[in-house]
Amino acid sequence: MNAVVVAVLVMLILSLVRVNVVLALIIGGLVGGVTGGLTLNETIEVFSGGLGGSAEVALSYALLGGFAIALSKTGLPNLLVEGVLGIVHKNGDSTRKKYSKALIVVAILAMACLSQNLIPIHIAFIPILIPSLLKLMNELKIDRRLIASVLTFGLTAPYILLPVGFGKIFQDIIATNMADSGMVVNSSDIPIAMLIPTAGLVAGLLFAIFVSYRKDRGYETKEMEALEQGTRSKRGIVFALISIVGALVVQLLLDSMIFGALAGILILYVSGSIKWKEADELLTEGMKMMAFIGFVMLSAFGFAEVLKETGHVDSLVQQAARLIGGSQSLAALLMLVVGLLVTMGIGSSFSTIPIIATIFVPLAMELGFSPIATIALVGTAAALGDAGSPASDSTLGPTAGLNVDGGHNHIWDTCVPTFLHYNIPLIIFGWIAAMVL
Structure with a gap:
């Protein structure tokens, strides 16, 4: 039995039965390592060795959480939603509520899309903006699964398609690794190749908005002490805006979310927008809010390291190749399914491109796929x-922002909805792209 398949299935099954994701990743990694021929001690050693690769990511998210809580104390996030609250409370008729729902969905979608390209801050805006919107979303009975789907679309579709910001990094990685694997491609062809797969994401988003989650869903509104509005002043709001700009500038200049978040926090504290005596408590609360992401990322890096060490990623592709028998249509489907298994475990499209390109490019060349079709296969699989x-x-x-009050489950309210609405269309539209390009 292939260790990659076993490890991913164990991890997913445990997650679906509500075992904590961190535990599911650890257990899945151990089972995968032993299945792949490693001893238990070797598996533990490899898993532990892989944890160091995510230390920077974990610290980045912890500081972003502290920055988010500090910003909430200035009252800026509350100010952003008061206008919409005024519209809803002024007249509670159903038509106005529909407009308010649409406004929230469009605003979150726009922010998520911009976070990948024009303002490349990735998920940093989520813990700042989303918790402050929860009360309003509860009043409007917006299904949080819809918001999770909107956020995930905005965090993925723009960088897959557009060669700007994170999109440029993503497409440069594709071009470089395909060239290293024996197929030189034109960078300008990558957006064209990814147009059809991205259309699959759009189809999934529209289905989520207008079919799956269009009905009202009630949530219990809970008071969240860490996110209570602070004493708001014009001076505090001004420095809150300056801190956001400062954090963005430092992040871009130093290419570091850690120092970007640190710069934002320091601006708020030095300006007096946040009291020094509250600093320790605020940072602790913020780190608690983002701790879940940090621990999952730590475990995911260890899990991925075990899968790589077993060498079963290569054997998985070889097994798929034996089933193909020269059929391009079957080859495209199996390559995407293999990509799904590999990337679901590792959880990062950027990190899996080198693994996938090394294996997929020679196979695609042997089967006669065009360079642009190969791009579509590699990009979609990642x-x-x-x-x-x-x-x-x-x-x-999305889970970190939507679950601040404990009303949103990571697996059933984020992962399952986004898998159904995006991964299934990606496989279908990615297969179509490989066949027609």
Whole structure:
């Protein structure tokens, strides 16, 4: 039995039966390592060795959580939603509520999309904006599964398609690794190749909005002490805005979320927008809010390291190749399914491209796929790791914002909806792209 298949299935099954994702990743990694021929001690050693690779990510999210809580104390997030609250409370008729729902969905979608390209802050905006909107969303009875789907779409579709911001990084990685694997491609062809797979994401988003989650869903509104509005002043709001700009500038200049978040926090404290005596408590609360992401990312890196060490990723592809028998249509489908298994476990499209390209490119060349079709296969297979994976920051980010009050489950309210609405269309539309390009 292939260790990758076993490890991913164990991890997913445990997650679906509500075993904590961190435990599911650890147990899945151990089972996968032993299945792949490693001893238990070797598996533990490899898993532990892989944890160090995510230390920077975990610290980044912890500081972003502290920055989010500090911003909430200035009253800025509350100010952003008061206008919409005024519209809803002024006249509670159903038509106005529909407009308010649409406004919230469109605003969150726009922010998520911009976070990948124009303002490349990735998930940093989620713990700042989403918790402050929860009370309003509860009043409007917006299904949080819809918001999770909207956020995940905005965190994935733009970088897959557009060669700007994170999209440029993603597409550069594709071009570089395909060239290293023997197929030189034109970077300008990558957006064209990814257009059809992205259309699958759009179809999934529209289905989520207008079919799956269009009905009202009630939630219990709970008071969240960490997110209570602070004493608001014009000066505090001004410095809150300055801190956001400062955090973004530092992040872009130093290419570090850690120092970006640190810069934002320091601006708020030095300006007096946040009291020094509250600093320790605020940072602790913020780190608690984002701790879940940090621990999952730590476990995911260890899990991925075990899968790589077994060498069963290569054997998985070889087994699939033996089933193909020269059929391009079957080859495209099996390559995408293999990509799904690999990336669901690792949870990062950027990290899995080198693994997938090394294996898929020679196979695609042997079967006669065109360069642009091969791009579609590699890009789509990598993207499958973002939507639906319990270990992806594109699902962990939405959960961190939507579950601040304990009303949103990571697996059933984020991962399952995003898997159904995005991974299934990605496989279908990715297969179509490979066949027609």
